[in-house]
Amino acid sequence: MTAKQIRAFLAVAQSLSFAQAGERLHLSQSALSLTIKALEESLGGRLFSRTTRQVSLTPEGEALLPLARRLLVDWDNAEDHLRQRFSLQQGRVTLAAMPSFACNLLPPILKTFHSAHPRLNVTINDVINEQVIEMVRDRKVELGIAFEPQPASQLTFTALYTDRFVAVVAADSPLAQCDSIDWPMLLQAPFITLQRPSTVRILLEEHLAACDLKLSVAVESHQLATVGRLVANGLGVSAMPALCVQQMRELGAHCMTLSHPTVERPIGILTKPDHELSAAAQALFDTLVSAPLFSAGRL
Incomplete structure (x- = not known):
């Protein structure tokens, strides 16, 4: 059955008149008759008894009537639901x-x-x-939304921006008086960072190893907020993506430019x-x- 056939069946069933149903549906009586005939043939029997004077439902037509009403309501609801999704009036x-x-x-x-x-x-x-x-x-x-993955990920990456790592120190640390700092100076203090397999941790280790620098970790945690709070309380220093600057400041830490080497990586949108x-x-x-x-x- 098609939605067109169900609508035609309901129109005739409600009016018991092909003429009135045709006017309602803006169809000629011959076109309406052909639609009903196609529906009856697909179902295997007559839905209407027709004489020159009246139209009535057969027992099978009576049985179909409530089902057709429910089907049409479900169909209309489905159409409305999809239209709302496509028009951004609904969706997740x-x-x-x-x-x-x-x-x-x-x-x-x-x-x-x-x-x-x-x-x-x-x-x-x-x-x-x-x-x-x-x-x-x-x-x-x-x-x-993530750092740019390796080609082996087989995902489409749309870059949003390139994030550069910054130094994170306690607000009352002598290092906080500097406008910028390099890695050799930063690594003289106990280093606090995220645990593996954090990409932040792996990025730092890879970049520093390429410059013959070793990341000796004094304290590690799974949470950025914990790292920031530990640094703010003077337990060591850290390095974070620049997108964390505001969060680090709210935790009481101080951020500054970090170089030699500059550690940066694109961040963007991943899609399949x-x-x-x-x-x-x-x-x-x-x-x-x-x-x-x-x-x-x-x-």
Whole structure:
């Protein structure tokens, strides 16, 4: 059965007149008759008894009537639901993002997104970089925000900006009096950082090893907030992506430019290349790409 056939059946069943049903549906009586005939043939029997004077439902037609009404309501609801999704009046976006990004940069972007699309809902999974990649690859989320992955990830990466690592020290540390600091000087103090397999930790170790510098870790933690609080209390120093600067300051730590070597890496949106985004996810993707925060291309 098609929606057109069901509508034709209901129109005739309600009026018991092919002429009136044809006017209601803007169909000629011959076209309406052909539609009903096709429906009857597909079902295997007559739905209407027709004489020159009247039209009535057969027992099978009577049985079909309540079913047809429910089918048409479900059909109309499905059409309405999809129209709302395509017109961004309804829908949900699933997003995975590194906690540092989700906490520090995502809120103002989502504010802009919800101002433009107040009826769209967003589910945020704030997980470590490796889990962001895994969730996008396994299609558990439509969008991911992470550091640029290795080519072997087989995901599409759309760069938002390049994040440069900064030094994080206690506000009352003598180092806080400097405008900038280099790695050899920073590493003279006890170093506090995230535990493996954090991408931040791995990035630091790889860049420093390339410059014959060793990262000797005094304290390590799974949480950025814990690292920041430990540094703020004078237990050591750290290095964090620049997107964490505001968070580190709120925890009482001081951030400054860090160089020799400069550690940086692009951050962007991950999508699965063979998966078309929903209308809601595409809207969030476009909001992220056009965010003024990333217009300079670097934090």
